[in-house]
Amino acid sequence: MGILNKITRKKIGAVSFFLLIIYGCVVLYFVLFSDRLGRVEGYSTYRYNLIPFAEIRRFILYRNYVSTEAFLLNLMGNLLVFFPVGMLIPLWRTKKTGFIRILIYTFLFTLCIESLQLVTRVGVFDVDDLLMNTLGGLAGWVCYCLALKVFRIVRKRCRKNSRREKE
Secondary structure, three states, rough: HHHHHHHHHHHHHHHHHHHHHHHHHHHHHHHOOOOOOOOOOOOOOOEEOOOOOOHHHHHHHHOOOOHHHHHHHHHHHHHHHHHHHHHHHHHHHOOOOOOHHHHHHHHHHHHHHHHHHHOOOOEEEEEHHHHHHHHHHHHHHHHHHHHHHHHHHHHHHHHHHHHHHOO
């Protein structure tokens, strides 16, 4: 790796880290303070779901009784909201970031958010959210890996074409 690539890599890492910080703040805002999600007034008691797939099953069974927005927000939103984590963490880190590391980072970030919801009594600590958010982070990482593979193939072809033109 040349010096220019190292500098570019560091810049990408710095921008990715900055985006991760902003992203984390936005997620925390929506989870803890958003009027739209009913976060202004907390609950008088701790609310939690520790039974895996209970909320997912409930939303699927009663999808005709809840709004489409609530259905999509709960199921798809939990997946999509953590998608950026899976893409930004490997860009931020200078070392290779594999499946297990992304799994751990995404799970721990989600666990922090769910725990904050429990402690502040704003929202519900939900084991299904832990699952869906972690899967969302893993999906983002898979997309990152695919994009990286495509980038490397394109770069290799460009180099090959450049060499041909010089000959």
